[in-house]
Amino acid sequence: MPYEWISPPQSTPQKMRLWPHNSLPARGMAAFVLTTFTLISIPVLPLLGSPILWGLLPFTLAAVWGMYWALQRNYKSRQISEELVLDETLARLTRINPKGDVQEWDCDRYWTKVTKYEDEGPVPNYVTLRGKGREVEIGAFLSEEERIALFEDLERVLRR
Structure with missing residues (x-):
């Protein structure tokens, strides 16, 4: 799966790395x-x-x-990578685009909300993080099944 938890779910901070699938090395x-x-x-x-x-x-x-x-x-x-860091108080998403520019978003973890748009987004099962007055996409380059699994993982981890 083109995303993985870098640190164990029980540890702090929790880190997740996402990348597009590369079928042709x-x-x-x-x-x-x-x-x-x-x-x-x-x-x-x-x-x-x-x-x-x-x-x-x-x-x-x-x-x-x-x-x-x-x-x-x-x-x-396809040289995109995203890293989500969840510590006790903060959720931070960092995205590195193909041209090398970096986009960052952070929010208080308590107020971070994960949303899945089944039909309304640019792709089916579009997953976003919302907080601090902004809504940002996460894992838009993943397949539909991977976005569903990502949504369930994020929802489970953020509920704790």
């Missing part, structure tokens, strides 16, 4: 790009030595480069 991406290049090159091989090859080669290389660029951009956009 760097080695898998390299293998995919190499396989794509190989499969795209097969129809071009009979054209070796002919002038038509030079007409098709830029499009073949552009297709491979486009695939690589799209995968790299997707990988960089």
Whole structure:
């Protein structure tokens, strides 16, 4: 699951780290790009030595480069992490976005409320934390089932 409690639930402070699911690691991406290049090159091989090859080669290389660029951009956009720290008196959520900017939210733990919007949010089962006059999302990059589990975990921990 792309979130975990870093510290045990009984300890203080309690820390949770959240991150997007990464289904394609760097080695898998390299293998995919190499396989794509190989499969795209097969129809071009009979054209070796002919002038038509030079007409098709830029499009073949552009297709491979486009695939690589799209995968790299997707990988960089998934460089999000969130950390929720719950101590005896304070709840603090820190989010590091893909570009490196940091967003922080904190509230008195007693007044922190977890809300799940089943249909009203930008994604199904949208989970937010509310307090101190603000409402912030948490785990919007998680899958629907993971957001449901996250809501139940947060509700259980904040009730204590």
